Amino acid sequence: MANDAAPNAPVKTHTVVIVGGGAAGISVAASLHKRDHTLDIAIVEPATKHHYQPGWTMVGGGVFRPEVTSKPMAEVMPRFVTWYQQPAASVDQDQNRVVLADGKALEYDALVLAPGLELNWGGVEGLEQALGQNGVTSNYREGMASYTWEMVKKLKQGRALFSQPPMPIKCAGAPQKAMYLSADYWLKHEVLKDVDVQFHNAGAVLFGVPDYVPALQSYIDRYGIDVKFQSNLVAVNGAAQKATFRVTDADGRTEDRETGFDMLHAVPPQRAPALIRESTLANEGGWLNLEDDTLRHKNYANIFGLGDASGTGNAKTAAAVRKQAPVVAENLLSTLRNEPLKAAYLGYGSCPLTVENGRIVLAEFGYGGVLQPSFPQWLNDGTQATRAAWWLKAKQLPTLYWHGMLKGHEWLAKPAQR
Numbered sequence: 330m331a332n333d334a335a336p337n338a339p340v341k342t343h344t345v346v347i348v349g350g351g352a353a354g355i356s357v358a359a360s361l362h363k364r365d366h367t368l369d370i371a372i373v374e375p376a377t378k379h380h381y382q383p384g385w386t387m388v389g390g391g392v393f394r395p396e397v398t399s400k401p402m403a404e405v406m407p408r409f410v411t412w413y414q415q416p417a418a419s420v421d422q423d424q425n426r427v428v429l430a431d432g433k434a435l436e437y438d439a440l441v442l443a444p445g446l447e448l449n450w451g452g453v454e455g456l457e458q459a460l461g462q463n464g465v466t467s468n469y470r471e472g473m474a475s476y477t478w479e480m481v482k483k484l485k486q487g488r489a490l491f492s493q494p495p496m497p498i499k500c501a502g503a504p505q506k507a508m509y510l511s512a513d514y515w516l517k518h519e520v521l522k523d524v525d526v527q528f529h530n531a532g533a534v535l536f537g538v539p540d541y542v543p544a545l546q547s548y549i550d551r552y553g554i555d556v557k558f559q560s561n562l563v564a565v566n567g568a569a570q571k572a573t574f575r576v577t578d579a580d581g582r583t584e585d586r587e588t589g590f591d592m593l594h595a596v597p598p599q600r601a602p603a604l605i606r607e608s609t610l611a612n613e614g615g616w617l618n619l620e621d622d623t624l625r626h627k628n629y630a631n632i633f634g635l636g637d638a639s640g641t642g643n644a645k646t647a648a649a650v651r652k653q654a655p656v657v658a659e660n661l662l663s664t665l666r667n668e669p670l671k672a673a674y675l676g677y678g679s680c681p682l683t684v685e686n687g688r689i690v691l692a693e694f695g696y697g698g699v700l701q702p703s704f705p706q707w708l709n710d711g712t713q714a715t716r717a718a719w720w721l722k723a724k725q726l727p728t729l730y731w732h733g734m735l736k737g738h739e740w741l742a743k744p745a746q747r
């Protein structure tokens with residue numbers, strides 16, 4: 330058989346090949362297997378560790394121990410899949426092949442693309458070199474949330490900067506979550522009055538869905554946070570403890586402003602991985618070009634996608650993946666059987682905003698910012714900070730992730746029908 334990937338590269342065939350073994354890749358494998366135990370599934374995933382990234386905010390706030398947010402990939406990888414422990418280098422969608430980094434090719438009947446997104450640390454000059462010292466930290470960096478917590482405890486006075494890059498990013502609320510938990514700690518330890526907390530947001534609003542803004546604004550007021558909109562972090566000088574923000578005024582003029590800091594929680598700009606971004610599988614923004622409801626590729630009937638790499642207009646969260654995985658599983662199996670696609674994803678995503686230690690504003694919404702609360706209002710009002718939502722995030726969600734979602738137990742995730 331001819332192989333364009335590399336001379337003499339052997340080709341292995343699987344019914345389903347999944348690229349990425351993160352939240353999305355493992356969940357969709359489990360949902361497929363649950364529906365058809367005989368399915369031959371392969372996962373392409375280079376990493377040795379699997380991370381529960383939603384827990385990193387809690388590590389940065391001193392609530393979770395870092396160990397509870399990671400497991401060896403081998404422990405999480407389902408026994409029923411063939412695991413190729415290397416990156417996928419490219420997709421040849423016309424020949425139904427995924428080319429691996431070592432030049433070998435995998436042939437598929439159906440492909441699921443779930444490689445997550447790329448944190449573009451190089452998009453902020455000096456940031457990557459500055460991380461982990463001089464008070465420069467990021468909960469987005471594997472292993473660094475403990476340094477955030479260390480810095481929070483250490484700071485007694487001075488200036489603390491929190492940055493949020495242009496959208497889209499994964500868990501759009503996470504830059505703020507780090508800030509609220511830090512400010513809450515400083516308030517409770519009576520040092521907040523001596524800390525100048527600034528939120529530099531590249532965007533123009535506190536949160537993209539207006540229903541949640543009043544509750545968040547009340548915490549901004551409580552902590553006395555100085556919010557700077559359209560202020561985008563562009564450079565960091567760690568040794569000098571200086572950050573440069575590109576500020577855009579109402580007329581669209583930009584100016585670079587340098588600010589000194591004692592602590593900087595930085596969030597890098599984010600983009601689709603090169604595998605997608607530099608391929609014809611991408612939309613104009615570089616993200617995976619999927620149908621919003623079926624999660625099937627707009628141009629390739631046997632390719633599906635989910636998770637952070639997707640170009641669908643939902644919030645990029647593990648909570649979105651929870652609802653997407655069953656939709657992809659059902660529609661992919663319909664495709665293999667030449668049946669019409671019936672399952673629909675309505676854009677659900679969720680962002681538990683940790684506004685203080687003990688209370689969360691549980692933002693849950695779908696396409697177009699339509700609220701999609703999981704619980705009746707008497708149990709949890711998502712537009713308010715509640716203890717119930719904190720209990721859910723702190724006590725229930727990690728277990729639901731490791732033992733529910735990754736194992737194909739589809740809690741509150743029944744697909745809508747088209």
Ligand code: FAD
Nearest residue numbers: 349351352353382383416417444445500636637646647648
């Ligand atoms: P990931 O889980 O990142 O997995 C992608 C996988 O693809 C990785 O294992 C990677 O190694 C692999 N991969 C990459 N490139 C290739 C390649 N070329 N070939 C093969 N494999 C590849 N979500 C929530 O729901 N609630 C929250 O409170 C929340 N808080 C967050 C806080 C922080 C600080 C962060 C960083 C994230 C948070 N999220 C939250 C977001 C959530 O973690 C992601 O949306 C989710 O992990 C997306 O799953 P994914 O599988 O698409 O990507």
